[in-house]
Amino acid sequence: MTTATPDRTVSLRELSPAVRGTRPDEVVIAVSPAFAGHFTKTIVEVPHAEVLRQLLAGIEEQGVGARLVRVRDTADLAAIAHIGAKLSGSGISVGILSRGTTMIHQKDLARLSNLELFPQSPLLDPAVFRMIGSNAAQYAKGESPQPVPTRNDQMARPRWQAKAALLHLKEFECIEAGRGPVEVEAVFELTDAG
Amino acid sequence: MGAPDRDPSSARLVVGVDIGNSTTEACLAAVAPDGSVTYLGAGLTRTTGVKGTPDNTAGALRVVRDVLARAGRRPDEVHTVLLNEATPVISGLAMETITETIITESTMIGHNPTTPGGQGLAVGTTVSIADLAGQPPGDPVVCVVPAEWDFDDVARVVNAAVARGVAVVAAVLAGDDAVLVTNRLDRPVPVVDEVRAVEKVPLGMLAAVEVAAPGRTIRTLSDSYGLASVFGLDPEQTRAVSPVARALTGNRSAVVVRTPSGDVTDRRIPVGELVLRGAGKELRIDVDAGAEAIMATIARLQPLDDVHGEPGTHVGGMLAQVRDTMADVLHDADGSAQPPAEIAIRDVLAVDTFVPAEVRGGLAGEIALENAVALAAMVRTSRSRMQLVADQVSEQLGAWAEIGGVEGEMAVGGALTTPGVDRPVAVLDLGGGSTDAALLTRDGVCTAVHVAGAGELVTKLIDSELALGDREVAEGVKWHPLAKVESFFHLRHEDGTVQFFDQPFPPQVFARVVVLTPDGPVPVETRHGLDHVRRVRRAAKSRVFVVNAVRALRQVAPGADLRALDFVVLLGGSALDFEIPELIADELAPYGIVCGTGNVLGTQGPRTAVATGLVRAHAAASSCPAG
Numbered sequence: 001m002t003t004a005t006p007d008r009t010v011s012l013r014e015l016s017p018a019v020r021g022t023r024p025d026e027v028v029i030a031v032s033p034a035f036a037g038h039f040t041k042t043i044v045e046v047p048h049a050e051v052l053r054q055l056l057a058g059i060e061e062q063g064v065g066a067r068l069v070r071v072r073d074t075a076d077l078a079a080i081a082h083i084g085a086k087l088s089g090s091g092i093s094v095g096i097l098s099r100g101t102t103m104i105h106q107k108d109l110a111r112l113s114n115l116e117l118f119p120q121s122p123l124l125d126p127a128v129f130r131m132i133g134s135n136a137a138q139y140a141k142g143e144s145p146q147p148v149p150t151r152n153d154q155m156a157r158p159r160w161q162a163k164a165a166l167l168h169l170k171e172f173e174c175i176e177a178g179r180g181p182v183e184v185e186a187v188f189e190l191t192d193a194g
Numbered sequence: 195m196g197a198p199d200r201d202p203s204s205a206r207l208v209v210g211v212d213i214g215n216s217t218t219e220a221c222l223a224a225v226a227p228d229g230s231v232t233y234l235g236a237g238l239t240r241t242t243g244v245k246g247t248p249d250n251t252a253g254a255l256r257v258v259r260d261v262l263a264r265a266g267r268r269p270d271e272v273h274t275v276l277l278n279e280a281t282p283v284i285s286g287l288a289m290e291t292i293t294e295t296i297i298t299e300s301t302m303i304g305h306n307p308t309t310p311g312g313q314g315l316a317v318g319t320t321v322s323i324a325d326l327a328g329q330p331p332g333d334p335v336v337c338v339v340p341a342e343w344d345f346d347d348v349a350r351v352v353n354a355a356v357a358r359g360v361a362v363v364a365a366v367l368a369g370d371d372a373v374l375v376t377n378r379l380d381r382p383v384p385v386v387d388e389v390r391a392v393e394k395v396p397l398g399m400l401a402a403v404e405v406a407a408p409g410r411t412i413r414t415l416s417d418s419y420g421l422a423s424v425f426g427l428d429p430e431q432t433r434a435v436s437p438v439a440r441a442l443t444g445n446r447s448a449v450v451v452r453t454p455s456g457d458v459t460d461r462r463i464p465v466g467e468l469v470l471r472g473a474g475k476e477l478r479i480d481v482d483a484g485a486e487a488i489m490a491t492i493a494r495l496q497p498l499d500d501v502h503g504e505p506g507t508h509v510g511g512m513l514a515q516v517r518d519t520m521a522d523v524l525h526d527a528d529g530s531a532q533p534p535a536e537i538a539i540r541d542v543l544a545v546d547t548f549v550p551a552e553v554r555g556g557l558a559g560e561i562a563l564e565n566a567v568a569l570a571a572m573v574r575t576s577r578s579r580m581q582l583v584a585d586q587v588s589e590q591l592g593a594w595a596e597i598g599g600v601e602g603e604m605a606v607g608g609a610l611t612t613p614g615v616d617r618p619v620a621v622l623d624l625g626g627g628s629t630d631a632a633l634l635t636r637d638g639v640c641t642a643v644h645v646a647g648a649g650e651l652v653t654k655l656i657d658s659e660l661a662l663g664d665r666e667v668a669e670g671v672k673w674h675p676l677a678k679v680e681s682f683f684h685l686r687h688e689d690g691t692v693q694f695f696d697q698p699f700p701p702q703v704f705a706r707v708v709v710l711t712p713d714g715p716v717p718v719e720t721r722h723g724l725d726h727v728r729r730v731r732r733a734a735k736s737r738v739f740v741v742n743a744v745r746a747l748r749q750v751a752p753g754a755d756l757r758a759l760d761f762v763v764l765l766g767g768s769a770l771d772f773e774i775p776e777l778i779a780d781e782l783a784p785y786g787i788v789c790g791t792g793n794v795l796g797t798q799g800p801r802t803a804v805a806t807g808l809v810r811a812h813a814a815a816s817s818c819p820a821g
Contacts, residue, residue, distance in 0.1 A: 057345060057371075057374050060373060060374055060377065061309055061370055061371065061372070061373045061374050062309060062373075063309065063373060106682065106701075106704065108681065108682035108683065108698055109682065109698065109701060110698075113701050114701060115701050115704055130370075134370070139704070139705055142680065142705060143705065144705045144706045144707060144721075145705075146719075146721070
């Protein structure tokens with residue numbers, strides 16, 4: 001059967017400086033400077049193409065639109081997500097770092113607050129990204145989704161901390177200070193690995 | 195400190211203490227030798243232990259010390275502590291499901307996913323997506339997709355099959371992918387998703403898939419004749435599928451598979467009979483008959499002597515469980531437990547309810563609302579150990595402690611201090627475990643009754659009907675009005691009004707249905723909308739308190755005629771509720787009764803009526819020593 005899921009890659013084509021959306025039925029996905037650029041996979045090797053595809057699918061399944069924005073001048077997740085939320089027509093955004101750490105934010109919240117936070121990037125798989133997209137879309141519709149069940153692994157911190165720190169440093173190096181967020185388009189490509 | 199100058203030195207300090215099922219209340223007063231009473235304060239605390247047991251002492255002492263401290267008095271100034279003669283009415287609750295929906299041979303999928311795809315009605319043979327490539331063109335096909343399939347692949351395979359001439363008319367998916375797949379199909383078809391056990395869908399069978407437009411419900415599969423038309427059924431078969439149609443009513447999407455002997459049954463679970471004894475008769479009533487029939491039977495047997503459940507049945511188990519709990523509470527004077535068999539259940543309130551339960555044999559975690567009966571039972575015993583409490587209180591405080599009087603009479607005495615009330619007056623004490631009524635006629639004759647079922651039963655009904663699984667949350671839903679948080683700065687109240695706030699709400703209440711507690715909004719974890727929660731809450735209160743108010747008042751009213759009553763005063767914790775008093779007042783209005791919430795001493799609201807009544811009775815008795 002076909003589930004030899006063909007490897008997909010994604011590249012983010014920069015369109016124009018990001019502006020505030022006006023449609024109340026959109027969720028902004030705000031990605032970090034190195035997402036789907038310098039990096040192509042999360043800390044546990046989930047391809048960024050799959051992360052984006054699942055987030056977009058979760059939003060689409062709820063009948064809500066999505067816009068992609070790359071934040072270039074910070075690698076702080078709360079800041080990225082909050083910038084996304086302020087650009088979002090619904091006020092809801094999903095912020096994501098290259099290593100996979102994800103957050104659902106709302107424009108009226110304090111920057112360091114959030115609606116849902118998924119801090120342990122090693123535990124996030126495609127199914128979780130789908131649920132995150134779905135929940136963000138439901139918030140945008142004014143529904144009351146059950147929060148995505150967050151897994152917790154006591155060993156995640158000691159096991160992954162070093163790698164996470166290295167990834168963060170690298171992401172930090174990709175910051176382009178003084179450059180505002182840019183609207184991007186995801187271009188998916190199939191690469192038959194087989 | 196210093197005693198107020200109004201208080202003559204000869205006045206004695208008296209504390210009335212009312213130990214109730216959930217709260218212990220106290221009223222502090224100075225009683226002059228001529229019987230005139232000066233009220234100095236009132237207070238309440240949670241009852242410690244079960245009402246009528248020595249465990250109550252701690253709570254009684256706490257409330258007495260508390261009310262003394264607030265009045266600026268010392269415990270050693272207290273002359274007498276008066277305790278209520280707790281007619282030990284103890285209540286127990288039990289609930290039992292009496293129906294069960296079973297799907298056999300996976301005939302039906304009716305779980306109502308939030309986001310089905312496409313719309314319309316389609317009929318075809320079920321084929322797994324893995325076999326779609328080998329499917330010859332021609333007959334219509336309903337494609338069945340297991341969980342591991344990605345939506346892009348599903349769309350690609352289906353589009354390829356359609357291009358070859360295979361008529362794929364509908365799809366059934368395991369994942370939450372219906373909209374995604376439909377958006378990617380060259381020719382959109384109705385798609386039902388989130389069918390968790392999709393591998394159990396019988397293949398090679400005729401199946402019908404229907405998806406309604408957003409905001410609408412399906413029309414064909416939820417109609418018996420619609421099913422008959424779709425599948426070409428004869429009248430006998432149509433009769434057999436009518437439960438399927440009924441089970442799908444109100445859904446936005448559904449799948450029905452025609453299998454040789456598949457069926458959906460709505461089975462009644464044999465629950466057993468209640469054996470009721472009273473008024474020299476013994477009657478049996480099947481619990482299946484529902485709350486109304488049970489209550490009608492109980493009404494014919496007043497006063498009730500005892501209730502038993504048929505041994506070996508659910509109802510037998512229910513009542514045995516109630517008896518066992520009570521046996522732990524009721525002790526003989528020597529401290530030995532009373533054998534459960536000797537405990538007589540003196541009243542039962544049956545309430546029809548429903549319990550959301552997962553359907554047996556369902557493929558997608560379908561939930562059916564099964565009928566259930568909740569029973570509140572009440573036990574009366576003469577073996578109150580209130581004297582023991584009185585002895586312990588006396589010892590600890592160094593004051594004289596005595597049992598002051600029967601609760602019902604005392605409550606009436608306290609209620610009479612409400613401004614605007616006169617004899618004849620009836621009080622309704624809406625407590626936690628039982629609803630009590632007492633009537634004081636113009637000539638001073640007092641009659642009192644206790645009926646089973648009150649606040650605790652309401653909480654239990656709310657808990658189970660909303661499937662909250664948390665008593666604290668259910669209690670919150672019962673006590674506080676609801677609202678929906680619509681943004682971080684505004685919420686919509688249950689009556690539709692919008693309120694704005696300067697400070698943002700905490701993130702965990704965003705977009706949720708909340709109860710507005712004094713400490714701020716608290717989220718209610720439910721997938722139901724605000725309207726549904728409100729309906730359940732009001733229905734639960736009405737089925738317990740309105741029914742019991744009428745039942746109890748009929749028992750005390752002269753000639754069981756409610757028109758013979760003039761004033762009805764609502765007392766007790768549940769009289770503080772924001773809607774129970776109005777629900778009862780609405781019900782009583784046609785009988786020309788003045789009904790309202792008590793305001794004891796003009797300041798205390800519906801609380802401390804019994805404690806105040808105890809002090810009044812004591813003062814009246816001490817002013818005329820003969821009485």
